[in-house]
Amino acid sequence: MVKFWLIELCLKLNGIFKFSISNTLSILGLSVGVGTLLVALSLVEAYEDSYSDSVFSVYSHAIITPLGSKMSVKEVRKDVKSVLGSEDFSISPFSRQEGLLATKGKVSGVNIEGVDPDTVLSVVDLKAKIIEGEFLIEDLEKNSRVIIGRGLASRFSLKPGDNFAIVIPIKISQNDQSLSRKVFTFKVGGVVDYGSHFVNKRNIVMHKNIVARMVNASEDFFSAVRIKLKNENQVNAFTQNFRINFEEKYWLRSWAEAAGGILKVIKFEKMIIFLVTLILAIVASFNVSTNLFLNLVKRTREISILMSLGVTRRQIYLMLVLNGLFVAVLGILIGSVFAVGLMILVNYILKSGVFVPPEVYKLTSITLSLSPTVFLLVSGAALLLCLIASMAPARTIRKFSIIKGLRYG
Secondary structure (H helix, E strand, C coil), rough: CCCCHHHHHHHHHHCCCCHHHHHHHHHHHHHHHHHHHHHHHHHHHHHHHHHHEEEEEEECCCCECCCCCCCHHHHHHHHHHHHCCCCCCCEEEEEEEEEEECCCCEEEEEEEEEECCCCHHCCCCCCHHHEEEECCCCCCCCEEEEEHHHHHHHHHHCCCCCEEEEEEEEEEECCCCCCCEEEEEEEEEECCCEEEEHHCCCEEEHHHHHHHHCCCCCCCCEEEEEEECCHHHHHHHHHHHHHHHHHCCCEEEHHHHHHHHHHHHHHHHHHHHHHHHHHHHHHHHHHHHHHHHHHHHCCCHHHHHHHHHHCCCCHHHHHHHHHHHHHHHHHHHHHHHHHHHHHHHHHHHHHHCCCCHHHCCCCCCCCCCCCCCHHHHHHEEEEEECCCCCCHHHHHHHHCHHHHHHHHH
């Protein structure tokens, strides 16, 4: 019985693993298919992650808004605890107000958010999203430091230390339609990038006490609270149970509900893109199958000699299948290198904002990276396709005639 390693050596010497033009084209074709599939899926996954992060930076796990009469943060915390059954959560109150930002001869409507600097970082990590200056929120009579969105900073050419004014319209009386105004001056403490183009161009974050003074309310005034659970797997169950228990007392919206529609579309698109780009890999696998069949025909005499020396049909069959897998492994490795290089180029293009303007995709940045999940999915699909493609020509060994091979090979 001829040893397996000797069979492999004979096959190598006879050129089955030889890098001929046809073998090279098979490997390159598979590499292009694998690389394209990796980049396409990574792009969709990067958009999904960036969009989820941008929504979470605004909502945290959920936003709870009291309905009707004024409530205290302590009461909201008590109700949340009654649903969760524990204190494994963080909560931070905030208030909302609209106004006009005016500086350098320009005016724009803005969303003002008053937060509690002692608790806000426990629910949203704004400090990690600061791109200029620092996370600094002050409660002063004037020129208090605030955080502005990246879009506002760009539009008004503001940088940390610059001053600007916010005008708050105030209704004089219930019966009078005329408006008065309050003017507040602030100083830029930091510039934040939420990841969302819309939020970046409208949001200003300041101390909640300042917003309370804007609307002539007490310092414990708040519009809603953000909540972040320690166990994110409990968010859906908490959302449902909280609504059942306090439907008439609070309005609740989770971050998954805020992003749900877009995320569902992204998941559907990911499946479609995978199926469409998989066609490239399928075509490449057909090329591998054809190449193996041609190699088998060309080397009929060599295979007949090996079989006459005692090599079994099963061993020849395994060698042909391994040849196909060998091509698949090389194609995956070369395709992965091609994909990484293409991702670097795509990241550069996306950051330039020329071909993918943030106004269209609502995100300020997308960064592609090759995740293990995508790599394993694509690699597994490529290996399976090449395995199936290799089995077709290998099956002809079952009807192979040694005598005819030696005579006509």
